[in-house]
Amino acid sequence: MPKATVKLIVTGDDFGYCPRxxxxxxxxxxxGAVSNVSLLVNGSAVSDAVQLAKSSLHLPDGRAGPLSGCSSSPQLDFLNICFLLFFLPEIRHIFAQVLxxxxxTYTRxxxxxxxxRCDWIDPPLMAFYQGVEKDSLNTVAVFRKHSIRWPDIYIGLSTMGKNMSVTNIRGAIDNATTSYLAKVGDSSTLPSSSVSPDQETRTVTIELMTHPGYPSIPPVGGCGEGPDDFSQSWExxxxxxxxxxxxxxxxYKTRNIELCAFKDLGL
Structure with missing residues (x-):
């Protein structure tokens, strides 16, 4: 089995949902706990998010350089909409065309x-996640048709909210990487990714989706109808x-896992 260099995108999702x-x-x-953020363009605090990005962050999509000094309409490199929506049959083709x-050139x-195998996930939530995955599988061909790419591995369902722990994140990365490398010989099973020309060392790209923040306080937040339970949760x-x-x-340091943004993958 080839060795792996892991590039990990830790995405803070829903930037712009609420000030907290x-x-x-x-x-x-x-x-340095997240390396990429995705902007919720219809969030009630999106203007606040943009101002914070100008003063505190690099570009939300991971482009090099600070936002300060950019035009009022910066280049769009990462489009974020609710991940539950753009895999639906009525939307996936439109979403891919917009990208x-x-x-x-990339999404998730x-x-x-x-x-x-994540037996700590409550059965109703597991059923919901499996429905999301089914819709996602049906979207792969659409994205490939439009030359849209994505990291080798996605993590974030088994580690969301109360299920997030150092142990679970570490296990998710290790298990997914091991499983991925076991399939390296069968190229038909591999998603679109960056590959090292050295066959002894493969670069494995992973996105860890996260939702960190402070609980929103009604009525502030949301996308027009106030904050939902998810955003108000202690999780x-x-x-x-x-x-x-x-x-x-x-x-991360011990395992030589490199935190990066999408622009660092060369996708």
């Missing part, structure tokens, strides 16, 4: 390799604290 989510994502970014029209496919702050845990940061 924005605050948490910025804290994680500045602490192509704007020169966006939320299919987590080790999900069926948002739990994710924030877990991602900033020094034990997790040390694990």
């Amino acid at each position: 989510r924005n605050q948490g994502i910025v804290e994680c970014f500045l602490a 192509k029209d704007y020169g966006i 496919i939320p299919i987590e390799p080790d999900l069926p 948002r702050q739990h994710e924030l604290e877990t991602l900033k845990n020094t034990e997790l940061q040390n694990h």
Whole structure:
């Protein structure tokens, strides 16, 4: 089995949902706990998010360089809409065409390799996740038709909310990487990815989707109808604290896992 160099994108999702989510994502970014953020363009606090990005972050999509000094309409490199929506039959083709029209070459496919073995996930939630994965599988051909690519591995369903822990993140990365490398010989099973020319060392790309922040306080937040239960949950702050845990940061260093953004993958 070839050795692997792991490039890990830790995405803080829903930047722009509410000021308290924005605050948490910025804290994680500045602490090196997330390496990429996705902007929720119809979030009620999207203007606040953009201002924070100009003053505190690199571009939300991971482009090199700070936002300060950019035009009022920066180049669009990463389009974020609710991941539950763009895999639906009525939307997937439109979404893929929009990505192509704007020169966006990458997105995510939320299919987590080790999900069926995650017995700590409540059965109703597992059924929901499996439905998301089914819709995602049906979207692969559409994205490939439009030359849209994605990282080798997606993680984030088994580690969401209360299920996020240093142990679960570490296990998800290790198990998914091992499973992926076992399939390297069968190219028909591999998703679109960056590959090292050295056959002894393969670069494995992973996206870890996260939702850190501070719980939203009604009526502030949301996408027009106030904040939902997900955003008001204590689990948002739990994710924030877990991602900033020094034990997790040390694990990345020990395993030589490189945190990066999409632009670093060469997709």
